Amino acid sequence: MYGAAGPPARSASAPVVRSLRRPPPQATGVSFMNNQKQQKPTLSGQRFKTRKRDEKERFDPTQFQDCIIQGLTETGTDLEAVAKFLDASGAKLDYRRYAETLFDILVAGGMLAPGGTLADDMMRTHVCVFAAQEDLETMQAFAQVFNKLIRRYKYLEKGFEDEVKKLLLFLKGFSESERNKLAMLTGVLLANGTLNASILNSLYNENLVKEGVSAAFAVKLFKSWINEKDINAVAASLRKVSMDNRLMELFPANKQSVEHFTKYFTEAGLKELSEYVRNQQTIGARKELQKELQEQMSRGDPFKDIILYVKEEMKRNNIPEPVVIGIVWSSVMSTVEWNKKEELVAEQAIKHLKQYSPLLAAFTTQGQSELTLLLKIQEYCYDNIHFMKAFQKIVVLFYKAEVLSEEPILKWYKDAHVAKGKSVFLEQMKKFVEWLKNAEEESESEAEEGD
Numbered sequence: 172m173y174g175a176a177g178p179p180a181r182s183a184s185a186p187v188v189r190s191l192r193r194p195p196p197q198a199t200g201v202s203f204m205n206n207q208k209q210q211k212p213t214l215s216g217q218r219f220k221t222r223k224r225d226e227k228e229r230f231d232p233t234q235f236q237d238c239i240i241q242g243l244t245e246t247g248t249d250l251e252a253v254a255k256f257l258d259a260s261g262a263k264l265d266y267r268r269y270a271e272t273l274f275d276i277l278v279a280g281g282m283l284a285p286g287g288t289l290a291d292d293m294m295r296t297h298v299c300v301f302a303a304q305e306d307l308e309t310m311q312a313f314a315q316v317f318n319k320l321i322r323r324y325k326y327l328e329k330g331f332e333d334e335v336k337k338l339l340l341f342l343k344g345f346s347e348s349e350r351n352k353l354a355m356l357t358g359v360l361l362a363n364g365t366l367n368a369s370i371l372n373s374l375y376n377e378n379l380v381k382e383g384v385s386a387a388f389a390v391k392l393f394k395s396w397i398n399e400k401d402i403n404a405v406a407a408s409l410r411k412v413s414m415d416n417r418l419m420e421l422f423p424a425n426k427q428s429v430e431h432f433t434k435y436f437t438e439a440g441l442k443e444l445s446e447y448v449r450n451q452q453t454i455g456a457r458k459e460l461q462k463e464l465q466e467q468m469s470r471g472d473p474f475k476d477i478i479l480y481v482k483e484e485m486k487r488n489n490i491p492e493p494v495v496i497g498i499v500w501s502s503v504m505s506t507v508e509w510n511k512k513e514e515l516v517a518e519q520a521i522k523h524l525k526q527y528s529p530l531l532a533a534f535t536t537q538g539q540s541e542l543t544l545l546l547k548i549q550e551y552c553y554d555n556i557h558f559m560k561a562f563q564k565i566v567v568l569f570y571k572a573e574v575l576s577e578e579p580i581l582k583w584y585k586d587a588h589v590a591k592g593k594s595v596f597l598e599q600m601k602k603f604v605e606w607l608k609n610a611e612e613e614s615e616s617e618a619e620e621g622d
Contacts, residue, residue, distance in 0.1 A: 232282060235269040236294060239276050243298040250312050253298060254319045261324050270330030271337075277317070278338060278353070287344025300356055301349045307395055310355040318365050332370060335360075339373035342384050354388045358395030361408065369412045375420050386421045390439045402443040416455060418448050429489075456488035457498060464502040478533045493543040496534045500547045503527045509557065517561040521568055528572035541579035542587055544569075549583075553592035562592075563599035577607050 242260060246252040260266075266273060275283045280302055281295035289295060296302075303309050321327050335357060342350055360366040374385040396405055409415040419427045422435075429452045433445040460481070467477050485495055507523050510516045524531075535541045548565055552558040569575040584597065584604045 232269055232272040233293075235264060235272055236276060236282055238264060239273060240281070240294045240296045243276070243296045246298065248298055248303075250316055254316050257316070257320050258323050261320075266324055267326055267330075270327055271334060273327075274331055274334040278334075279349075283341065287338070287341030300352050301345070303352065305348050305352055307355055307359075307398065310352060310395070311359050313356055314359040314363065314365070317360065318363060321365060332366060335366060335370050336373045339370065339388075340376055340379075342379055342388060343382070350384070350388055351391050354391030355395040358392040358397075359399055361392075362396050362399030362404075367412065368408045368414055371414055375417070380421060381423055386435065389418075389421050390436065390441065393436075393441055393444055394439075397441070397443065402447055405444075406447055415451055418444075419452075453488060453490060456484065456490060457494065460484050460488075460490070460495075461498045461502055464498065465505060468502060468506045474530050474533075477530060481534070492534055492537050492540045496531070496540045496544050497547050499531060499534055500544060500551075503531065504551060509555075511557065513557045513560060516557045517564055520558065520561050521564055524565060524568060525572065528569065528574055531569070532572065532574045535574055538576075538579050538582075541575050542583060544575065545579060545583045546587075546589060549589060549596055550591055552596070559592065559595060560599075562596045563603060566600065567603060577610070580604070581607060 239260070242256050243253060246256045272282055275281065276296065276299065278300045279287075279289060280297065280299040281289045281293045284290055300310070300313050303313065317331065321331055338353060339357075342353075345353070357366065357370070361368060361370075374380075374389060376385070379385040379388075393405070406415060409418075419429075419432050422431060429449050432448050436442075436445045436448075463484075464477065464481065467480065481495060481499070484490065485492070503524070507519075510519050531544070535544055545566070548562065552562040552565075566575065566580065570577075570580065580600075581604065584600055588597070
């Protein structure tokens with residue numbers, strides 16, 4: 172490359188350039204080449220070898236099922252022994268993970284496929300709800316098994332609730348006898364608080380309702396529930412989950428009437444449930460009536476239109492007149508801002524009530540309705556202290572406007588009044604009552620003379 176002359180001679184004045192390469196490290200027992208080759212970072216992160224005990228166990232409900240069924244087979248039909256077996260097994264088996272499988276076995280005898288059927292190739296046991304006798308006493312004993320199990324393993328509570336909701340959706344896949352047993356069991360579990368009434372939402376499934384399965388199931392369920400408690404306790408549980416006004420949804424839309432519900436459940440031996448639903452419906456109808464009535468009054472609708480509307484609602488919802496007069500009175504008194512001064516409120520009340528007398532008179536065609544109105548006036552004047560001195564004036568106004576008549580007023584004065592402000596109001600009415608008695612005696616005398 173440089174020819175014969177060889178490489179050019181280095182100038183004496185040229186700087187000496189020292190090599191920048193570091194000297195090799197002394198041998199330390201580690202390969203130099205391995206030390207030079209540093210690990211490069213990777214996006215996937217480092218991989219660590221997992222210890223065998225930390226590996227996630229494979230979900231295997233079949234193995235769990237075999238263990239439970241084998242144990243139940245050994246205990247036999249002695250439910251006390253079954254409860255003890257389940258209690259002890261919770262320490263060895265993973266109830267939390269296999270809760271659905273556990274409850275499937277205890278209810279149906281094995282794992283349920285979608286729709287509620289048992290697979291033919293699966294193991295099954297006869298120590299379960301569906302294979303037991305179809306009577307309330309047996310279902311009460313099974314309820315104790317579930318109750319003890321859930322009290323011992325509190326974490327199973329949610330899983331059991333979900334299981335029952337699922338079972339209710341599977342009702343069509345069960346036989347009539349299996350449905351009856353499940354209904355009785357559910358009623359007992361609702362009564363003892365193991366289950367929440369919200370599980371009944373599953374019964375409103377469209378297909379179950381359409382085919383009459385929901386209503387038939389509800390009959391058995393409510394019979395066992397009411398047998399354990401009473402209708403008031405059942406009503407309280409339903410009210411807590413806003414289910415008290417939804418019971419008619421157990422029937423298709425074209426049969427959702429108080430009459431149909433009452434007939435169906437009364438014939439099935441549940442008269443108290445029928446009466447409860449009828450009362451609930453009436454209460455709802457009354458609230459709607461009062462709301463609409465107040466709106467019509469605030470709009471200033473003609474009395475004839477208001478009276479027509481109220482009478483139609485009375486007929487449609489079977490609301491008696493004494494109840495309606497109470498609603499009309501409350502609506503009339505809520506449409507005005509009352510004066511806070513006692514000396515002025517009586518005059519304001521008379522003017523206001525004189526205007527509404529024709530409306531009130533339309534719903535006091537019965538003696539009981541008049542008496543109800545008198546009691547409503549008494550309670551209102553007592554509860555609103557500014558009206559204490561206005562009671563007698565209101566009664567006299569209504570007498571003159573033919574809203575009230577002599578007989579109900581005299582009956583109220585004699586023995587039909589309530590305790591609220593009794594002494595004050597009886598004193599106020601004393602002279603007017605005496606006048607009524609005298610007028611009545613004069614009328615009788617005139618009638619006798621005419622004869």
